[in-house]
Amino acid sequence: MTPFKLTDELLANIKQLIENQKDSALESLLEEVHYADVAEIINELKSDEATYLIKLLESDKTSDVLTELDDDVREAILSNLSSKEIAEELDELDTDDAADIIAELPQEIVEEVISEIEDKEHAKDIVDLLRYDEDSAGGLMAKELVKVKDSWNVLACVKEMRAQAENVTRVHSIYVVDDEDKLMGRLSLKDLLTASTTALIKDVYIPKVDSVSVTEDSEEVAKIMSKYDLEAIPVIDEIGRLVGRITIDDIVDVIREEAEKDYQLAAGISQDVEADDSIWELTRARLPWLVLGLFGGAAAAVIMGNFEEMFQKYTVLFLFTPLIAAMAGNVGVQSSAIIVQGLANDDLKGSTRNRLFKEVLLALLNGIILAAILLIFTWFWKGSFLTALAISVSLIAVIVVAGFIGTFTPIFLHKRGIDPAIATGPFITTSNDIFGILIYFWIAKLILGI
Amino acid sequence: MTPFKLTDELLANIKQLIENQKDSALESLLEEVHYADVAEIINELKSDEATYLIKLLESDKTSDVLTELDDDVREAILSNLSSKEIAEELDELDTDDAADIIAELPQEIVEEVISEIEDKEHAKDIVDLLRYDEDSAGGLMAKELVKVKDSWNVLACVKEMRAQAENVTRVHSIYVVDDEDKLMGRLSLKDLLTASTTALIKDVYIPKVDSVSVTEDSEEVAKIMSKYDLEAIPVIDEIGRLVGRITIDDIVDVIREEAEKDYQLAAGISQDVEADDSIWELTRARLPWLVLGLFGGAAAAVIMGNFEEMFQKYTVLFLFTPLIAAMAGNVGVQSSAIIVQGLANDDLKGSTRNRLFKEVLLALLNGIILAAILLIFTWFWKGSFLTALAISVSLIAVIVVAGFIGTFTPIFLHKRGIDPAIATGPFITTSNDIFGILIYFWIAKLILGI
Numbered sequence A, B: 001m002t003p004f005k006l007t008d009e010l011l012a013n014i015k016q017l018i019e020n021q022k023d024s025a026l027e028s029l030l031e032e033v034h035y036a037d038v039a040e041i042i043n044e045l046k047s048d049e050a051t052y053l054i055k056l057l058e059s060d061k062t063s064d065v066l067t068e069l070d071d072d073v074r075e076a077i078l079s080n081l082s083s084k085e086i087a088e089e090l091d092e093l094d095t096d097d098a099a100d101i102i103a104e105l106p107q108e109i110v111e112e113v114i115s116e117i118e119d120k121e122h123a124k125d126i127v128d129l130l131r132y133d134e135d136s137a138g139g140l141m142a143k144e145l146v147k148v149k150d151s152w153n154v155l156a157c158v159k160e161m162r163a164q165a166e167n168v169t170r171v172h173s174i175y176v177v178d179d180e181d182k183l184m185g186r187l188s189l190k191d192l193l194t195a196s197t198t199a200l201i202k203d204v205y206i207p208k209v210d211s212v213s214v215t216e217d218s219e220e221v222a223k224i225m226s227k228y229d230l231e232a233i234p235v236i237d238e239i240g241r242l243v244g245r246i247t248i249d250d251i252v253d254v255i256r257e258e259a260e261k262d263y264q265l266a267a268g269i270s271q272d273v274e275a276d277d278s279i280w281e282l283t284r285a286r287l288p289w290l291v292l293g294l295f296g297g298a299a300a301a302v303i304m305g306n307f308e309e310m311f312q313k314y315t316v317l318f319l320f321t322p323l324i325a326a327m328a329g330n331v332g333v334q335s336s337a338i339i340v341q342g343l344a345n346d347d348l349k350g351s352t353r354n355r356l357f358k359e360v361l362l363a364l365l366n367g368i369i370l371a372a373i374l375l376i377f378t379w380f381w382k383g384s385f386l387t388a389l390a391i392s393v394s395l396i397a398v399i400v401v402a403g404f405i406g407t408f409t410p411i412f413l414h415k416r417g418i419d420p421a422i423a424t425g426p427f428i429t430t431s432n433d434i435f436g437i438l439i440y441f442w443i444a445k446l447i448l449g450i
Helices: A008-019 A023-030 A035-043 A047-056 A059-068 A071-078 A083-092 A095-104 A107-116 A120-130 A154-165 A189-194 A218-227 A248-266 A279-305 A315-319 A321-344 A352-382 A385-415 A426-448 B008-019 B023-031 B035-043 B047-056 B059-068 B071-079 B083-092 B095-104 B107-116 B120-129 B154-165 B189-194 B218-227 B248-266 B279-305 B315-319 B321-344 B352-382 B385-415 B426-448
Strands: A146-149 A174-177 A183-187 A232-236 A242-247 B146-149 B174-177 B183-187 B232-236 B242-247
Touching: A008 A023, A008 A035, A008 A047, A023 A047, A035 A047, A035 A059, A035 A071, A047 A059, A047 A071, A059 A071, A059 A083, A059 A095, A071 A095, A083 A095, A083 A107, A083 A120, A095 A107, A095 A120, A107 A120, A146 A154, A154 A189, A154 B189, A174 A242, A183 A232, A189 B154, A218 A232, A218 A248, A218 B248, A242 A248, A248 A321, A248 B218, A248 B248, A248 B321, A279 A321, A279 A426, A279 B315, A279 B321, A279 B352, A315 A321, A315 A385, A315 A426, A315 B279, A321 A352, A321 A385, A321 A426, A321 B248, A321 B279, A321 B321, A321 B426, A352 A385, A352 B279, A385 A426, A426 B321, B008 B023, B008 B035, B008 B047, B023 B047, B035 B047, B035 B059, B035 B071, B047 B059, B047 B071, B059 B071, B059 B083, B059 B095, B071 B095, B083 B095, B083 B107, B083 B120, B095 B107, B095 B120, B107 B120, B146 B154, B154 B189, B174 B242, B183 B189, B183 B232, B218 B232, B218 B248, B242 B248, B248 B321, B279 B321, B279 B426, B315 B321, B315 B385, B315 B426, B321 B352, B321 B385, B321 B426, B352 B385, B385 B426
Parallel strands: A146 A174, B146 B174
Antiparallel strands: A174 A183, A232 A242, B174 B183, B232 B242
16 A cells, blocks of 8 residues: 655645635545544644534544544644534544543533433443543453353354444454353354354353453553453453453554653653644753753762862863763663663563673673773873873773663662663763762772872 | 463472473473463573473474574574474464574575475465565565455355464454455455355455555554554555465564664664673674764863863863763753654654754753753852853853754754664764864853953
């Protein structure tokens, strides 16, 4: 397939058509466009243009488009719609998507919107989902699923499935429950296709099925589903009753968001922001880390101030302080990033002590190579072997300590139940800057015998 | 479900049982353990223990375990197996997993292993897959799929499906082809369940189906599947014939690996390494970036050397060089990370000029706030308002330039077709260090009138 590409021409064309209210031209233009692509178009429009276009689309497409929009664009459009209009869209959506949209609505209209939803069963399911934390299995799951009782036969099951399948976009598994709605097992579509119609479900179902508790953390659900290659997983409540199911496409979003969050933390951006957010939001996400860096730099300045007596004779030491700080920072980030990644993937083997030993050994190896290069450079540049040696040996010490801090900090935070990802980026560079400068001057002083 | 947890006790117990060759105890212990968890256990064993355990398992479980092992562990085990034993495992696997394993085997035994595969059709499919680049749709796809001809009726289709479904772990869609095997459309299981048995496929199938070309880049496939919420996508060759299908679980791996690669690049780690790789591999992935940082630091030292005449009177300027370098680096990484992420998600709106303007404005805003803090600190610490002012104003200039470089570099690289992710991390911090120090001394000199 040729993926849809939103060109400037197409966008200008659509804006023109909206301005001139050419409804039928717009309709035929967008008829063949996938809802995810329509959402991409609407994200680029002004609020009134976007609302105009949304009202023009057929209702079942509108609802899908709504789920794909950027949060701020959706908020703007929904504020232009009446409670009844919003309820009509929610009627078309799966319960999980509908609940996500309701959770974003202003508190004062939520009740009105829910009361306007025509399918009362659907409304009840949505309200039920609103109870759960958005980062839990309950917050991810949808109520739509196909379930059959273990006391039925295959024919009854196929009949019931046809009815239930109406509401379920994708049938992954058929879940088998007992009379109290407790999850007993599952039935694959393949089994159903090959079993005799008179066979009882309790004789053909698979009594083993993976499930997660409704309170399980969403990241844990993502790990389970991707480790065991599951495309859907049923969700059970405290007493084992089947209350919903989570599908792999929701997990793809969790994995992506989690990776983006870690990446941003490593870059010193503390909230989930995008390049197109407001300057104010971007500042709030970035400034705290910069202030941290500023304090770190000020601390380094104070430390260096204590070595001022060395200025006259050993000016060259001061020329290398940015290099020392940079190397301490880089090594620290490298070590911490690989530990954070190992922790996230649950694939760190061996004890903390072995881990530290290995990273320190690695840092020592890298440090010796780098120090050799620096020794030659400084010796040729400044002519003093002793000074060059002092700087190079200090560099090794700085790199080893930086590797140690970079390894130890995320492991320590993880053991304390704190997200180790915050230990990458500015946090580690700042602390390593300070320690690095201190160690550097201290060892140089020792070697030069000042 | 309680996720499986590999404890030290369990591992020690298993090692003990292997040493004492307690086969039946091992078998009953591992019988209920999922193959992904068995792989987790085997990853922790020594090569001979691992081989012993692999040979003990039932063949259909062994093959699944093999696909889940760490690359180096799998390599060690396979080198202990005969070509016939390897071929037996490949017979059990889906074609895509089998091809992945063959691609890792030493060249000299590949032909022998393939000739030992019993199911010749299966062997032919595997060989066919070996032709494709591993980062292309062809490299991701499996040959297993359910396809029917448009000239059949529903009954013939159900019959054929039952036969084909034997080889297909998960049936997502039924693909409809014409007599030349060209992809025409698809049939959902739901449609099949509800259609009359005598209806012709050409009258009930959906003539619209998304597909990707066999040469499509795997990241592009991941984008398409996650944008359009697809759980499987058919793959076609140059003339439109159906040659395979890609399922969402393979895409989950692509997304995860892509995110990890970007994260590592941001941290200055250039290959796909894990914490448990050898010290040599880890050094090769990290050292180049550290050498880059070293050269950057040396350049900064040379620049500072040119301002040595300012040492006597304005010592304090030199105390703040690590701070300046750190701030330039942090701001640069923040800006570049958010641009790289926007580029990866295809959601950067507006022109490059607007983008640069916004980032510069943001940097200016942050710079002014940070400079104000620094001004007060330095004034109180050193008592000279003019010096404090010179340092603070320089800091603003450094931050603005760092924001500009951090924004411009990834956009520029992306336009040139180079992965912008390399612009985060050490690359940006190093260049920003150099520019930062240069701008800092230059502006300070100007203000202090030296």
